[in-house]
Amino acid sequence: MYRETQIIEDRSTVSPTGVDLEGADLVINVGPQHPATHGVLHLVIALNGETIKKVEPHLGYIHRSIEKMCESLSYRQFIYVTSRMDYLSSHINNHGCALCVEKGLQLEVPARAQVIRVLMDELTRLASHQLWWGAMAMDVGALTPFFLAFREREMINDIMEETCGARLTMNYMVPGGVMVDIHPDFQRRVKEFITHFKNKIDEYDELVTGNVIFQNRTKNVGYISKEDAISYGMSGPSARGSGVQCDIRKLYPYEVYDKVKFDEIIETDGDSFARYMVRMKEMRQSLSIVEQLIDNIPEGDFQAKTKAVLKLPKGEFYSRVETARGDFGVYIISEGGTTPYRIKFRSPGFSNLSALDHMARGGKIGDLVAIMGTLDLVIPDIDR
Amino acid sequence: MAFLKNYIKEVFSAVRSSLKGMGLTGYYALHHKKEKITQQYPDNRDELILPERFRGEVVMLHDENNEHACTGCTACELACPNATIKIITKFDITPEGKKKKALDTFVYHLELCTMCNLCIEACPTDAIKMAQTFEHSVFDRNKLTKVLNKPGSKIKEGIE
Numbered sequence: 001m002y003r004e005t006q007i008i009e010d011r012s013t014v015s016p017t018g019v020d021l022e023g024a025d026l027v028i029n030v031g032p033q034h035p036a037t038h039g040v041l042h043l044v045i046a047l048n049g050e051t052i053k054k055v056e057p058h059l060g061y062i063h064r065s066i067e068k069m070c071e072s073l074s075y076r077q078f079i080y081v082t083s084r085m086d087y088l089s090s091h092i093n094n095h096g097c098a099l100c101v102e103k104g105l106q107l108e109v110p111a112r113a114q115v116i117r118v119l120m121d122e123l124t125r126l127a128s129h130q131l132w133w134g135a136m137a138m139d140v141g142a143l144t145p146f147f148l149a150f151r152e153r154e155m156i157n158d159i160m161e162e163t164c165g166a167r168l169t170m171n172y173m174v175p176g177g178v179m180v181d182i183h184p185d186f187q188r189r190v191k192e193f194i195t196h197f198k199n200k201i202d203e204y205d206e207l208v209t210g211n212v213i214f215q216n217r218t219k220n221v222g223y224i225s226k227e228d229a230i231s232y233g234m235s236g237p238s239a240r241g242s243g244v245q246c247d248i249r250k251l252y253p254y255e256v257y258d259k260v261k262f263d264e265i266i267e268t269d270g271d272s273f274a275r276y277m278v279r280m281k282e283m284r285q286s287l288s289i290v291e292q293l294i295d296n297i298p299e300g301d302f303q304a305k306t307k308a309v310l311k312l313p314k315g316e317f318y319s320r321v322e323t324a325r326g327d328f329g330v331y332i333i334s335e336g337g338t339t340p341y342r343i344k345f346r347s348p349g350f351s352n353l354s355a356l357d358h359m360a361r362g363g364k365i366g367d368l369v370a371i372m373g374t375l376d377l378v379i380p381d382i383d384r
Numbered sequence: 385m386a387f388l389k390n391y392i393k394e395v396f397s398a399v400r401s402s403l404k405g406m407g408l409t410g411y412y413a414l415h416h417k418k419e420k421i422t423q424q425y426p427d428n429r430d431e432l433i434l435p436e437r438f439r440g441e442v443v444m445l446h447d448e449n450n451e452h453a454c455t456g457c458t459a460c461e462l463a464c465p466n467a468t469i470k471i472i473t474k475f476d477i478t479p480e481g482k483k484k485k486a487l488d489t490f491v492y493h494l495e496l497c498t499m500c501n502l503c504i505e506a507c508p509t510d511a512i513k514m515a516q517t518f519e520h521s522v523f524d525r526n527k528l529t530k531v532l533n534k535p536g537s538k539i540k541e542g543i544e
Contacts, residue, residue: 076502080498171501179505183437210401212402
């Protein structure tokens with residue numbers, strides 16, 4: 001047992017903030033309300049001069065106990081809560097939950113709904129990466145890209161608004177398909193977006209990727225090896241920058257991902273620039289997936305027929321999807337009732353954040369924000 | 385000598401890449417009138433068109449005879465994850481002298497609503513729908529608790 005008095009005694013040997021100083025000169029706090037942390041993330045950084053000795057993330061500022069909340073909601077209701085976790089890829093979170101409930105019900109999703117789901121997922125991924133690109137450039141000191149990124153993201157938001165009825169927390173995926181059919185204008189507007197964005201993504205490269213200042217800020221900074229990335233449980237584009245094959249869409253294809261042609265982007269350098277390049281190339285892949293599917297939406301139902309009250313059989317169900325940040329897992333334990341007995345969400349941001357200490361250690365304090373930018377952290381996703 | 389060569393090469397590539405980016409910024413600076421993106425919100429209220437599926441708030445549909453389609457079945461109340469809807473029912477006496485369950489008050493807490501659309505999906509008679517209004521701010525919190533059925537309204541003929 002670890003008693004409270006012992007904790008206080010132990011603290012006296014370290015620092016008032018609870019960080020092992022390891023002979024550091026200075027301990028500074030970044031956050032919880034700091035614009036560079038993109039949310040309420042609190043980092044306690046031990047410094048030796050300008051060199052980082054240790055980065056310790058303190059979590060819990062936006063903990064809403066979503067997992068506990070879901071236990072009192074029915075299988076239709078709990079899906080909307082997950083849009084509030086990773087709000088930039090809310091469609092994909094909803095998708096993962098819907099897949100898990102469908103696995104329990106052994107429900108066949110109509111072909112039309114599957115294609116619509118994948119289309120929405122990829123559009124969400126594009127929107128998320130666009131916002132990341134703008135914020136990433138802003139982190140290293142360039143302001144213009146942020147406005148350019150938001151211009152393109154607005155087009156996707158408009159498409160979402162027209163079809164789903166909301167811009168950020170859509171709640172469009174339901175067990176058995178999608179909530180409503182796509183808007184009659186959907187295909188035309190997505191095609192407009194594709195032709196618009198194809199030119200603009202070259203502008204993105206022109207403005208930021210080729211820039212020498214940006215390259216010097218990110219190359220050979222925040223290095224993490226393939227082995228370390230695996231041992232920290234990293235996933236998504238952050239891990240793929242270190243050469244880890246971890247794309248759930250390729251490894252465990254769901255919906256129609258095994259029928260569309262796309263490449264899993266892998267960079268082997270493992271530094272900030274590699275992670276940046278993975279996301280930039282992923283945007284083009286997402287664009288090609290949308291292009292392949294937009295003209296091939298099959299006719300049919302958009303929702304399978306389900307009972308009014310959903311009851312999962314007794315057992316454990318797990319499903320995983322690839323969000324814009326990585327591997328998102330939903331684990332449901334059912335006792336056979338109308339509400340889940342226990343729900344656990346495996347969020348990609350939490351594991352990616354745990355590797356921040358390893359990446360930043362030994363580097364300079366000025367690079368910390370750039371490293372955090374390439375991890376693409378969404379804090380409500382980490383705290384839940 | 386090789387070091388000097390690399391150094392000069394690096395300087396030139398740095399200048400070139402910066403100019404490239406500056407050129408793009410300059411292009412947008414010169415062409416900003418053709419591509420106007422930002423809308424000034426309170427000024428554009430008249431021409432602001434929201435899509436028909438936009439979820440602003442839940443409203444109940446009434447026709448010209450002040451009749452609605454709500455049977456008081458509480459399907460929406462059960463579907464709501466946040467207890468936004470509270471339905472109070474009463475018993476009407478039909479012409480045959482039988483008791484019949486009917487809607488008395490449809491209480492809607494706008495302050496709790498997350499616009500998830502689950503109640504509209506659950507409604508068997510399409511009595512409620514999402515409206516496109518979005519300016520909900522008021523000075524008193526109590527004003528956000530609304531009664532959706534209009535006073536004196538009754539259920540349409542033939543809806544069970």
